[in-house]
Amino acid sequence: MEGNATSDPRPHVVILGGGFGGLAAARELADANVRVTLIDRRNHHLFQPLLYQVATAGLSAPSIAAPLRQILQNDKHVTVLMDEALDVDLDRRIVMLAQGELPYDALIVATGATHAYFGHDEWERYAPGLKTLEDAFTIRRRVLLAFERAEREDDPEKRQAWLNFVVVGGGATGVELAGTLAEIARHTLPREFRRADPRMANILLVEAGPKLLPAFAPDLTEKARRQLEKLGVQVRLNTAVTAIDEHGVMLADTPYPARTVLWAAGVAASPLGRRLGAPVDRAGRVLVAPDLSLPGHPQVYVVGDLASVTQANGNAVPGVAPAAKQMGRHAALALKARLRDGSAIKPFAYRDDGSLATIGRMAAVAQFGRLKLSGLLAWWVWLIAHIAFLIGFRNRLVVMLDWAWAYWTYQRHARIVTGTDERTNTQTLPRDA
Amino acid sequence: MEGNATSDPRPHVVILGGGFGGLAAARELADANVRVTLIDRRNHHLFQPLLYQVATAGLSAPSIAAPLRQILQNDKHVTVLMDEALDVDLDRRIVMLAQGELPYDALIVATGATHAYFGHDEWERYAPGLKTLEDAFTIRRRVLLAFERAEREDDPEKRQAWLNFVVVGGGATGVELAGTLAEIARHTLPREFRRADPRMANILLVEAGPKLLPAFAPDLTEKARRQLEKLGVQVRLNTAVTAIDEHGVMLADTPYPARTVLWAAGVAASPLGRRLGAPVDRAGRVLVAPDLSLPGHPQVYVVGDLASVTQANGNAVPGVAPAAKQMGRHAALALKARLRDGSAIKPFAYRDDGSLATIGRMAAVAQFGRLKLSGLLAWWVWLIAHIAFLIGFRNRLVVMLDWAWAYWTYQRHARIVTGTDERTNTQTLPRDA
Structure with a gap:
């Protein structure tokens, strides 16, 4: 070999x-x-910090993934094997x-690492996590199809269940997903539907602990919560999800109907x-x-x-x-x-360059040592930092273009559904359509 | 309802x-x-003339697909249902x-319409066709993984079988696929592999009839053949494929080993x-x-x-x-x-605005009434026409950027493998990698 x-x-x-x-x-x-x-x-390196953008139809997969061989093509000392x-x-x-x-x-x-369900692996099929491009496609498909199903549904209660979205976990991924879902429901989709009103969507962000974004200072996590609520997200702190199935979640002892549940709570190595x-x-x-x-x-x-x-x-x-x-x-x-x-070098010391979390349109929090930012300024810092770190000049250009486009038009360009939906009648979505 | x-x-x-x-x-x-x-x-309209670019990793799927609801959002007389x-x-x-x-x-x-196998539906799993985005992902995955497998393979004969590609059918899709595969093998990949040499790839285009692109005038189809051969494609006319399996194809009575076979031969309504x-x-x-x-x-x-x-x-x-x-x-x-x-209008009359087929880098044929073009000029006409007809201003911009990038760098930006490969050990490509 x-x-x-x-x-x-x-x-x-x-x-x-x-x-x-x-x-x-x-x-x-x-x-x-x-x-x-x-x-x-995999054949590719994945720029995971922007994976939630693929999951929410803002970026296409190739914008945040590049072949490992291509990245390392000039590193002649390296052989890449899949x-x-x-x-x-x-x-x-x-x-x-x-x-x-x-x-x-x-x-x-x-x-x-990948996502983990704290011993409840049976939740995975109802509440997909977000670690790979396939995960992102699954989430994108479920979110987009939920609005399609709502448009097909005449029963008001069943329709609302398709318009209820639950995000479990108040870390960076959960906050990003919830904020973007609210933007999609409030701004991207309303003009396109004739029967169901996407603005009727409820985006629920559930966190078992007492605060969002626990890595940030208390005043910033509080600002993050307020910014999320302004975008239309309902935040429930100190609330444990005790069960998940195809109909929704149990919040402590209260059932909450939601056909779409996203998992951003646990990580396992x-x-x-x-x-x-x-x-x-x-x-x-x-x-x-x-x-x-x-x-x-x-x-x-x-x-x-x-x-x-x-x-x-x-x-x-x-x-x-x-x-x-x-x-x-x-x-x-x-x-x-x-x-x-044969010598040893000094122990590893982590250099903290600061923490950044985006919340949604013009909303973010940032913390660099004692410097704390929130709102529009933090959002600009987040934007520039993420574009700067994206691997590949072309990807940077395309992502900038996509974001400028999304910003001015509220449109999200990757709103295509491929593959089959595991939840619903797959007959409606054949492979060779 | x-x-x-x-x-x-x-x-x-x-x-x-x-x-x-x-x-x-x-x-x-x-x-x-x-x-x-x-x-x-589907939830999207697909710009099918550029689907082969998604299959060959040149464009991302959202660049050639747009949600039907978005296209029709201002047409208030229309309700879209999936x-x-x-x-x-x-x-x-x-x-x-x-x-x-x-x-x-x-x-x-x-x-x-979709692709058809002339009564040989069992060929589909070995020779995918190209009508949907999923088809394009399947072809992209197979082509990219074939080079990965060649890099892993020490046995020269087995390695060559991974480097042999057969495209069945000499219409527009077959010509486009074969020409682009040759470009990938000769220009995009060589510097990235350490063991297998992508330039050893054979791209075989097999057509049962006497000429390629039968809709074109004889001198243009002959020019198309010569341009393809210059790009490195081996063209076999008057050659019927009589069998396809995982090891390759039968060309009349001669077996030809190839782990990757693409189908561009038949259409069924x-x-x-x-x-x-x-x-x-x-x-x-x-x-x-x-x-x-x-x-x-x-x-x-x-x-x-x-x-x-x-x-x-x-x-x-x-x-x-x-x-x-x-x-x-x-x-x-x-x-x-x-x-x-209650009146009737005059019968439908097709207005032929001309035929265009691209072959590869700076190679195409075009026919507008008596005007016939080939080579670089035809390629420019093809390029401009296809960008102009692409739905959506943003898509046009991104596709132009992608093509300019690909043209100058020989790179193809969508070279990511997702999903599982049906041909090989799926254990090597788990869903949650």
């Missing part, structure tokens, strides 16, 4: 995962005397892939974390050594959402893109020092 | 299908005293939908055509009256790819977008005259 690369005398570094962490590590190894194999089960890592044999230094085995001299595990033999935290994240290596295995590093790292101030390093990038780069630097002269 | 519209005294016109024919009819009825219900099983027409009861004047019954006073059937009781041609198209009405049913019209119409010169009206638009408009005009004073 190694092909003609086996004759290469350079140490072989295997990177599992082509997200922010894996890519940063691959890039940082460019000046090292190593050959790198990057494994991902495959899935199932397990790691730490003693033999071999990764077990779905299509074979791959020996390594050093390993960087960056397989990330990639199952590969538990295969590495080291202690993991409650979410399955690996408790790594200060240099991000796997305890007892200095040639193995764990970075990104899969790693559990505590900062000097006692807080956990958050599961965000900048943290994953910093960790990927740090692991590569540590590995280079080790290969060069 | 009719909702509060039943109290509306205006005649109710039902249009089945939101393609070029159905949309043109709906628009033309704007100044008539009727109410219109447009039914489509549903599938299963049958028509001509005596009771009712359309049977998957979700109920819909009575009509006049009916315009514009449900189009929507099955609804045969439910209308009128004679149909071999492809299932309805033989309509000169005014496009269904013989014996003056309040029912059939337009677009579903209608079989013979021109004054004895040729059939071709199954192209301009013909469908002209027919949709003609049926609406005929219906308006009939509703106004």
Whole structure:
């Protein structure tokens, strides 16, 4: 399986995962005397911070995803292979892939996290989460078809159930989804329907804890809540969802009818974390050594959402893109020092460049150390930061164009339904229509 | 199901299908005293002439598809419903939908055509056709994954089978697909692979008849063949494909190994055509009256790819977008005259505005009456015409940007794989990757 690369005398570094962490590590190894194999089960890197825009029909998938091979085409030290890592044999230094085995001299595990349902996996079919492009397509399809079904429905109660949307979880993803749904219902769709009125839609954001966006200062989370309510979102704090089915949710003991429920509440680390033999935290994240290596295995590093790292101030390093990038780069630097002269580098320290969360049209919150912003100014900072970090000049241009368009017209250009709806009669949506 | 519209005294016109024919009819009825219900099983109108660009990763799906409701939002006489027409009861004047019954006073059937396998439906899973966005995603996935599989494969013979591509059918779609595949293999991908060389790809275009693009003059079809071969496509004329399976195709009696086969050979009319009781041609198209009405049913019209119409010169009206638009408009005009004073209008006459077919980068053929163009000039005409006809200003802008980008960089921006590959081990491509 190694092909003609086996004759290469350079140490072989295997990177599992082509997200922010894996890519940063691959890039940082460019000046090292190593050959790198990057494994991902997808052919593309995904700009996850904008995934909610695909789910809400504002951006097309190719605008936020780029082929890993294309990103790394000039990094001649890197071979990209599309495959899935199932397990790691730490003693033999071999990764077990779905299509074979791959020996390594050093390993960087960056397989990330996915959404989790706190032991209620049966909720997944009623309340899809948002981690992949397929997830985004599922959410887009459900949201758009809910309005179509409302237009077909004559019974007022059943129609309202199609116009009720529940978003579970008040973190960044939940806030973004709820704010955008409100914009769609209030501004994008009303003129297009003749029977059901999209403005009758209820967007309910349910959070079990006492505040939205817990990573932000209390006054900013309060501002976020007020901005959301101004956009038309109903926010329910301190409210646990105790059941979900096709008819709606249970809010504590009260049933709430809603045909569309979106899940933005829980995160679980990639199952590969538990295969590495080291202690993991409650979410399955690996408790790594200060240099991000796997305890007892200095040639193995764990970075990104899969790693559990505590900062000097006692807080956990958050599961965000900048943290994953910093960790990927740090692991590569540590590995280079080790290969060069066996030396160790200083422990990983997370540099907090600030927190940003968008809420909706001209509404956001931002926090940079002591500087706090909200509303229009925060929204502009968010917009510029996200366009600047998008990989690829073309993507930046297209996303800017799409957003300018959406801003001026209230239109969302990716409002197409493909695939089949799992909830309703699939006969109405055949594959070969 | 009719909702509060039943109290509306205006005649109710039902249009089945939101393609070029159905949309043109709906628009033309704007100044008539009727109410219109447009039914489509999709939520979007598809700009089918550019579908091959989505299949070959050059355009994103939202660039060539727009929600029917959005297109018709200012046409207040039109209600759009997402549903599938299963049958028509001509005596009771009712359309049977998957979700109920819909009575009509006049009916315009514009449900189009799909690809057909000449009695070999078992070939479909090995050789997908191209009519819907899902078809385009399937082709895109198969083409991109074939190169990924080649990169994973050490056995030279097996690797070559992943690098062999067969396109069946030498009409416009086949020519476009083959020309673009050659560009991808020769220009887009080579720098990104480390083991398999995409330039080793063979693109075989197989046509059972004696020439490509049969709608064009003989010297232009010959020029098209030469341009294709210059781009790197191997053209086989007078060659019948007698079998297709996962390993490749049979060309007459010779097996040709190819893991990727694309179908661009046959067209069959929507099955609804045969439910209308009128004679149909071999492809299932309805033989309509000169005014496009269904013989014996003056309040029912059939337009677009579903209608079989013979021109004054004895040729059939071709199954192209301009013909469908002209027919949709003609049926609406005929219906308006009939509703106004019971009069008939003159028979439908197809106005041939010329034929255009693109072959690849700076290569195309065009024919306008006696004027024949090929090469770069024809390509520019094709480019401008297709951008001009694209629905929506934003789509035009984005498509122009995408093409300018692709032209200068040889990159194709929509090179992302989503969904699961039916041919290979789906374990390597799980839904929640």
